[in-house]
Amino acid sequence: MNFEVNDVSRGDICLKIEYKHVRVLGEALAASAPNEPSYVIYLNSLNNWEVPPEDALTENEKQDVISAIRKYFQDHGSIIDFE
Template sequence: MNTYEIEALPAQILPDHYYRPKVRNRRDLLRRWYMNLEVVHVSRGAIQLKSGDKHVRVLGEALIASAPTEPSYVIYLSSLNEWEIPPDVALNETEKQDIVSAIRKHFQDSSLIVEFE
């Protein structure tokens, strides 16, 4: 498998909270820049994520799963509207997808099931 390297863009063009994954094949060359989102806090009613100086809170609900195949958290996608910091800045579809991916990865790493409504 060939590995292609991409030159980094100057810092004034690309903010710190974006990164480019290592390219493994030609298809990866066509992919977009990804936000480096991390889950900061999970509570019974919300999940907080941050990416550099941006913060977002996604509403949800913690559940008591009676079986390992049942979801332990439900995320309300209708609550994905805008960034908490900076205030009143709307989320675009790409950012929403990145947030969902970060939440899904966080729960997969913990061997828990998350459901999106």
């Protein structure tokens, strides 16, 4: 699956694929050095689709979301941490 990152805010990241949307909670960080993370993702928030509401994500879908977020931050020269 090829998720597209739609929005990155200081408290969440929104992604979509086709008509489905997912929101992952996280936190923007003020990195004091280039080798420090600039964002942390809270993996325990990655459970359900926003649209369609309350449909659970499969393990494969969760891994695809994580990969899309990781690629987005790598493409922007930033480091991300997953908790």
